Amino acid sequence: MTTTEIEPQLQPAGPLHKTREKMGRRFAYGFLILSITPILIGYTWLVIATISTRTEGLLPRNAQGGIGGFTLRNWDFVTDSAIWNAMLNSLLIAVAMVIGVGIASTAGGYALSRMKFAGRKTFLSMTLVLHAFKAEMLLIAIFFVLRFLGDIPVIGNYIGFNTVGGVALVMIALELPLGIWLMKGFFDNLPWDMERAALIDGASRFRVWWQIMLPQVRPGLAALSLFTFIAGWNAYLVPFTFTVGTKVANMPVFLNQLISDTAPTNWNAVAAVGLFQMIPLLIFFIFTQELLLNIYAGGSKGT
Amino acid sequence: MRVEIENLSKSWDGVIGADNITIDIPDGDMVAFLGPSGCGKTTTLLMVAGIYKPTGGTISFDGRVVNEVAPKDRGIGMVFQSYALYPHMSVFGNISYPLRLQKLDKGDIKQKVQKVADMMGIGDLLDRKIAQLSGGQQQRVSLGRALVKEPQLLLFDEPLSNLDARLRLTMRGEIKRLQKDLGITSIYVTHDQIEAMTMADRIAVMSKGVLQAYDVPEALYDRPKTLFVAGFVGNPPMNFFDVEIMSTNGEFRARSEAIDLVIPRDRAEKAAAVKGKITMGLRPEDVTFADESSSAGAGLTLTGVAEVVEPLGREDLVGVSINGVEMRVLVDKTKGVRVGNNITLVVNTSKLQLFDPETEQSLLWA
Structure with missing residues (x-):
């Protein structure tokens, strides 16, 4: 190792200190492993259940330790077009939310952070207060709004009741208070001077927002996109309430349809669909993770 | 460019930032706005830049009132205390930004940026990211960005305050020499009276939004007209x-x-x-x-x-x-x-x- 030469200088104290540090580290790791064990067991069980005939998982078959009860029948649904339709709907809702929330939050957050206008303070406190009310309270009112939107010629077919667009619209609205506040916080931390410099350099206000300010809040936007995507992908209550039948159902609603009140439920198939639903989320997370960790080193002091 | 500031005032909801300020800056001169923090010097500068709208009075460039002119149309370059560089762009990206907004020819831009960067002694750093530069280099980039569009008026907002003492001395001389060589009318905001005395042709001393004195440095030192000027100009103080x-x-x-x-x-x-x-x-x-x-x-x-x-x-x-x-x-x-x-x-x-x-x-x- 090339770093061994400088390492002794980095270690501040003698052997006693070292063993202490080692023990502390062991304790920390032990605690972490202990606390995530239930979660790991749960996920492992989920994965095993999807390829088992029994809910409890694979079962021992004989004294030699052979394992039985293996089956891929639970994954039969991948050939069913209904799940792909549900997945497409989930994706449409999530992507529409990421785009809608992203645009509205960065624009709104910037305006609330940087511009002076009447009602700014009231707006800020109202959005926070309204965010405290659960979405369930609004369901009936939103139903009427969607019915009204559905009556609008042409576009009503895309954003009314029982449409993917309608669901996305409602979900965007519910997510916006968080998004706007989050982005406002990020814009608040940017120095005014950078904006002034750009204005003097010849940029318009819109260009300043687009070319100078937005790149600085990219980590924030990535975080918001991730939250929003997860919220959209896992959305259940709103899609369940404002859609009818399987055509516009998204993944969680589809999953719920598998659980029937009248016939016995194949829980292993439910587990498989649940796992299937997680896959795109994992992929999305892998891509945004790097952006989230990408902390910007600023050209301005003190930021 | 001659800059005339007449009875200029700025207030926010009753809080006075600048009160009835009148300053006449001859073409090619460097004027320092000197005063303690919160005295209104930066407020006045930002009004000259067009960032703040005056609540009273006028600002004229060569006899033309520019109160309603947007910052980008004023022909000014500005250097900030925080450098205010764009961290997501390279050095070249920063210096060329004003020219790219003017939609100049690519070759022209390259040539002009290189010329300014060479003048600032950062010609070999053009590909660097801003975060890879030292404070002094960042301030040179900032100065280069202000100069590249060949402004009629240069505005400095405490440009040396974030640098260490040694570098401040070097940059002080460089800015002064550059300003005289290029002959660009300049306004230099500072709370450091030595900077003001050494660099400026004339000094406007301000306190609590009011212009206390506007004169050549020697006159402020030898013949202070107010108690504030006498106490503020000179180190150690009177x-x-x-x-x-x-x-x-x-x-x-x-x-x-x-x-x-x-x-x-x-x-x-x-x-x-x-x-x-x-x-x-x-x-x-x-x-x-x-x-x-x-x-x-x-x-x-x-x-x-x-x-x-x-x-x-x-x-x-x-x-x-x-x-x-x-x-x-x-x-x-x-x-x-x-x-x-x-x-x-x-x-x-x-x-x-x-x-x-x-x-x-x-x-x-x-």
Whole structure:
């Protein structure tokens, strides 16, 4: 190792200190492993259940330790077009939310952070207060709004009741208070001077927002996109309430349809669909993770 | 470009940022706005830049009122204390940004950026990211970005405050030389009076949003028109004493419980109009250390005890207690003053300043 030469200088104290540090580290790791064990067991069980005939998982078959009860029948649904339709709907809702929330939050957050206008303070406190009310309270009112939107010629077919667009619209609205506040916080931390410099350099206000300010809040936007995507992908209550039948159902609603009140439920198939639903989320997370960790080193002091 | 600022005011909901400021900047001059923080100097600068809208008064460039002109159309370049560079762009990206917004030809941009970068001594750093530069290099990029569009007016907002002392000295000289070479009219905001004195052709001293004085540096130093200017310009600052002027036997004396000095007739007579106490100002360098043998006339000396001795290298800054009144003086370090020493100071009374304590105006320089 090339770093061994400088390492002794980095270690501040003698052997006693070292063993202490080692023990502390062991304790920390032990605690972490202990606390995530239930979660790991749960996920492992989920994965095993999807390829088992029994809910409890694979079962021992004989004294030699052979394992039985293996089956891929639970994954039969991948050939069913209904799940792909549900997945497409989930994706449409999530992507529409990421785009809608992203645009509205960065624009709104910037305006609330940087511009002076009447009602700014009231707006800020109202959005926070309204965010405290659960979405369930609004369901009936939103139903009427969607019915009204559905009556609008042409576009009503895309954003009314029982449409993917309608669901996305409602979900965007519910997510916006968080998004706007989050982005406002990020814009608040940017120095005014950078904006002034750009204005003097010849940029318009819109260009300043687009070319100078937005790149600085990219980590924030990535975080918001991730939250929003997860919220959209896992959305259940709103899609369940404002859609009818399987055509516009998204993944969680589809999953719920598998659980029937009248016939016995194949829980292993439910587990498989649940796992299937997680896959795109994992992929999305892998891509945004790097952006989230990408902390910007600023050209301005003190930021 | 000649810049005329006339009766310029700015207030926010009753809070006054700048009050009725009038400054005339001749073409090619460098003017410093000097004052403590919150005195309105940056506010005034941002109004000249077009970032703030004045609530009263006018700003004219070459006789054209520009109050309603957008910042980008004013032909100005600005350098900020925080550098205000765009961290997501390279050095080239930063300097070329104003030109790219003007939609200039790519080759032209490259040539101009290279020329400015070479002038600033950062020609080989164009591909670097901003975060990879030192503070001094960042400020050069910032200066390059301001210069690349060939502005008619350069605005500096405390550009050297974030640099270390050594670099500040170098950059001070460079900016001054650059400004003279290019002949661009400049406004330089600073709270550092040495920067203002060394760089500016004229200094506008401001306090609490009000213009206190606008004059050449020597005049501010030798003939301060207000108490504030006298106290703010000069380092170490001027000493002030409350005295009464008395005339005895054709001699004028400035007298208080602690001191008793004979002062020149021409200065004293101007102060005669004020009854009662007046404020007398004396710079730390306008005294000399008296040896026992020195033959200064009576009434020209002060005696006291050295209470603090701060070695400044070339001189010692000595805090002297004169019958209980504090005074700071600069003393040749070869005198070897120690704390507790009794010392006698000969005062150069021809440099005394006199102020009316009520109006804080100078009694000597109307």
